[in-house]
Amino acid sequence: MSRVSRFLVILFLGGLLGAGAFGVSGLGQSPTTTTAPLVVEATTTSSTTTSSTTTTSTSTTTTTTTVPKGSVLIHGTGDVALDPVYIPALASNGYDHAWSGLNGLFLADDITVINLECVPSDLGAALDKTFTFRCPTEGLPSMAANGIEVANMGNNHSGDFGKEALVDGRQQLIEAGVAPVGAGKDAYEAGEPALFEVNGWKIAVIGFGGVAPSGSWYATTSSPGMRSGDDTPSMVRAVEAASAVADIVVVTIHWGYELDTTPRIEDIERAEAMIAAGADIIFGHHQHRLNPLEYIDGKPVFWGLGNFVWPHNSVPSATTAVARVVVNPDGTLDACMIDAFIATHGRPEITGEAECGPPV
DSSP, rough: HHHHHHHEEEEEEETEEEEEEEEEESSOOOOEEEEOOSSOOOOOEEEEEEEEEEEEEEEEOOOOOOOOOOOOOEEEEEEEEETTTOOOHOOOOOOGGTTSSSSGGGSSSSSSEEOOOBBBBBOOHHHHOOOOOOOGGTTTTHHHHOOOOEEEEEEETTTTTTTHHHHHHHHHHHHHHEEEEEESSSSSHHHHOOOEEEEEEEEEEEEEEOSSSSGGGBBBBSSSSBSSSSOOOHHHHHHHHHHHSSSSSEEEEEEOOOSOOOOOOOOHHHHHHOOOOOOOOEEOOSSSSOOOOOEEEEEEEEBBBBBEESOOOHHHHHHHEEEEEOOOTTTTTEEEEEEEEETTTTTTOSOOOSSSOOOO
């Protein structure tokens, strides 16, 4: 990873910053607990002592060093299914096969966000669904080793093997060195952002899932599940909470309808509400087709990033892209899509050059 100073997942309770945090000092390492404050403010204290003859004043000033802001390179992808049953090439070639066509793209950036379309746990039994996807825990370290920092679990497959597997899967990702967002043991945990400090910027990534097989898949205050991507007021509150502690807020969201190539009006309205609440970047997915990059109030919205680590089912479903956003030192954002294609099962390959940021 270039330019990453450290990465934290901050525990939010009801939208407020919790006391605990864990940091990862390198890819694939287990998290370590720390209670160090995220930000230390400069303070000044004064004391005055008075007698009948003299007055003495002393001042003690504590200062902090402000880190100059630099550039940040962020990538996002659509659906990733590290399921060796669904994609037998992963069983025969190993899990690094999934990332071998990218020329180390995600190792050369600062943050990579994927939508993990499988249950990252070995627990549970498959539900009665047409498709159920499991990504065995043995394959999770390959994500961190290949530059994946954040995995969204807010989607219609995170609960494929039941609630226990969903909760365990979140912990398995953490232990593998990947920050989970979008699902958890309750609505609070499901709404916790992954918080990064990169080149002087605080960046929060938050996940939502608006495509649920039933309402029981959504997390509540007392039950596990994914954070709803249909409840706009709740989404706005989560974005506002993340915005309160971060300079840049990235949203990864499962929405829309399969085979759509343009956004639906209800999702446009949700995007507008989240951006008004403080979201700066939106990575969308679920449609299994590539959708356009557009802007709302100057903020990039990738409506649908299609399939990524997926079987080659057809040319339209195999046509994909990597979303790229460059955060410039002055806070402006440059965005583009890097063309890619799933030429062989489970192996996306970069086929185009980037129109923003450094060369691929």
